[in-house]
Amino acid sequence: MTPVQLVFILVAATTLGAALMVVITRNLIHAALWLVLSLFGIAVMYVLLSAPFLAVAQVVIYIGAIAILMIFAIMLTRRSTSEEGPALNANWGWGALLGVVTLGGLVWVLSSWPGFFAAPAPFPEGTDPLLTLGQALVSPNGYVLPFELASVLLLAALIGAIVVAWDRR
């Protein structure tokens, strides 16, 4: 077992465990904090996948904005400061079953694909992935259009959120 593999296993276990806690914990704040932990784990994964920009972006966006936003929302929608009721609804059995089936199905389908056990392909020489990414995002020959559209989407979401949550009183 190489050290990288060991690191991977540790990080994967942490992330999955934290994810499990997210969906099981009764206390929502706890769930949010567990979510933060799992998002961290995923950021480490990005590093392992030679995508450092994404790791940083993950931390900044997900943990710094989204998770915080969620915590805000939890606090704003609290019915009472005391503990809420059970975390899971009546049909959690079905959910669990579906989850298991999904996992099993996915793994099984993927395992019949020959590339499943492949090794990483080599990087092309002399290119910096980050530079390439930056250039690709703003180059007309690249992905500037999806990029701009994504920003329009964010604008719409921004306005939309304000409008939806507007307090009419």
Added chain:
Amino acid sequence: MIPLSWFLIFSAALFSIGLFGVLSRKNAVAILMGIELMLNSININLVAFWRYQTPAQIAGQVFAVIVFAVAAAEVAVGLAIFISVYRRRRTVSADEIDLLKW
């Protein structure tokens, strides 16, 4: 070196856990958390495939960036909705938001 299969299995497991959370949690925000987990697993999947299959083309990462943006937008709007619902009905429990029932 880590085989691709490890990453894929990991992302599948994360996805399943997220799915379980979406289907089984009562609180709406908790459902949103489950959705976030699913989105993240998808991102991992995308990047894994980029790294292992076509690292020369940056499209994989670009896709993942766009997914980030979409996820953010979605959370924002979703929480705005939850807050609006909370104002009306004093609850964010998915079980109690059932106006469209028979």
Added chain:
Amino acid sequence: MATETIIWLIPLPPLLAFFLIVLFTNRSKALSHTIAILAAALSWLGSMVVFFRALQVENLGANPITHAIRWLPVGEGWFEIGVQIDPLSAVTLFFVGWTVLMIFVYSVGYHNFGQPAGDHDRKGLPPHGATVTDAHGHAHKVPSVEPMYSRFFAFIGLFAFGMFTLVVSDNLLTLFAGWEIMGLCSYLLIGFWYAKPSARDAAVKAFLTTRVGDVFMLLGIAYLYSQTGTLNYRQIFFNEEVLLGLAQTPTGFLGLSAAGLIGLLLFIGIVGKSAQFPLHIWLPDAMEGPTPVSAMIHAATMVSAGVYLGIRMFPLVTAGWEHGDPLNTTMVIMTVIGAFTALFAAVIAVAQNDIKRVLAYSTISQLGYMVAALGIGAYTAAVFHLVTHAFFKALLFLGSGSVIHGMEHGVLHTGEHIDPQDMYNMGGLRKKMPVTFWTFLIGGFALSGFPLVTAGFWSKDEILAEAFGTGQIVVFLVLAVSALLTAFYTMRQITLTFLGEPRTQAAEHAHETPWTMTVPLVVLSVFAVGAGWVGIPEHFPVIGGLLPPWFQEFVGHTLPHPPEHLDFNIVPLLTSLVVALGGLFLGWTIYKDTHAGAEDPLKRTLGSLHTAMQNRFYVDELYRAVFYRPAGWIADVFTVRWLDLGLIDGILHAAAQISTTIGSALRNYFDRPVINGGADLLAESIKRLGVVFRPIQTGRVQQYMILALVSIATFSALFYYLLVFAR
């Protein structure tokens, strides 16, 4: 204009008058009677022209003026109808034309044209007088005009059409048509004053009684048609082969041949129409109608139509019979009925006090003479008496109408409540109504057979001579006695009405009727005097040979073999002189000193027989018991109550009941439970099924997602299995 065309046109003017009056001129009395009299005059003119032309035809009997048209296709050929003028119809046309015209003119005066409308007159009742105030302020009652004036002329116009049709026709079918039209008009005119119950009943009685005869007549016509295939006179009554064939066909009925049976059936029709016993009951009651009706229909024309038919069918009845042979069955029946009726009616007439009733029974009696004459084979005698009788009987009836009018004037003047028709209320009218008196006297003498100067003498004498000459002594005696009675009651009538002194105030104040009534009387009296002189037998003492017996020659040729003349015999002549003069004398003697309030002297002499005579030998009562009441019972009880209400209504009610029961059973036991229930069941189960499935929609998103994902997983697995694994 060709004679055939004129013949066709003769019946039409009165028919046209009928339609015009009914449709257009009903309101105007003057216009209506003008149209009617004009029509009668046109028909009269046509009749005269045709008659005189017919006289010029050589041997009219063998060559009648005929014209026929094809009317009805039957089998291979055609049924033709048309007109025929042979000697018989020529002389009939003559007297019909004259009498109809005279009566039409008379009706104007009879119905008081020009008089004011009555005080209380209404349609359907005879007029009862109007009150007029003269210049001095005296109010007195005068006769009022008939309210239904125009209607009367319309009806007699229709009647004239029927009679003319009957006379000019050349076949039994159109004869029957005219016969029936006259029957209808008789009904309408007898019941003219329809608000009087007695008039209504009399009309129905007349119609039904003649109907009885008509049924048999129709049977006879049908049987004749079936035997010969034709109804044309030429082809039957002038055709030796046909007649002989019919005479030799046995029928198995009373031993009669076909000819005899047909003759008998047709004769029953004559019995009804010409009021012979036993179907005579309608004619006296028919006096309910206005007097012109009695004159025209029941004296001159309609009842004569019966005898006319008898004369027409004479060849059929006498087929196979020769002069001098014993009479065959049908002839015997005719003779018996005719002679009996003559005597029977004459006896009853002796005891009647109503002036018109006497004349009614007199008519029946004289028709019996004609029928008896036919029965014994005296062809020309019957025709002769038919013609002369029409004239003097019409005259007598019109005269009686004039008398009644005068009496009514007197009744209105004095206000007495007496019957103006009762002869015992009259008397001395010869001074008050001279024209009426002299014409009535002429008519009465003609009826009695006053020698030489009256037509009746010649015709009646001929019948008696035939009876005696052919050896029918019984018939001779019966007819002679009837002649005696005829003269007796006639003179009785004249004495009571005109001679002596007035027996009531009303008779005192009677006066003569206007010219429209007296002129026809005078015209008819001319014929009553002179009509007999065309038939004076050759061997008559003194005057025989002065005028040829034109009538017998002319009419005799209607038959294929003209009858032979009898040798002259003094016995019948003497007998008729004795009975005529004797009867007249007796009648005058017994009644000449009748004063007011007197009783009929015969009552004392004859006692209960007289009562029976006065009550017409109770024949009507007998018929009432034997025919009317059972018929009424059958109609009322059997048919209406039992059959109609009980059986038929019962069946209907039962059917309705069954239908209703079936209907409600279907409704309650099938429709409601099965069909309604089935539909309800279906709907209810669908509803319940819906209710069962409804809770799936909980409104919770997570449950929907679970459902969706489970379905996807299942289907994916299935497809993966089918597409990948099953290869």
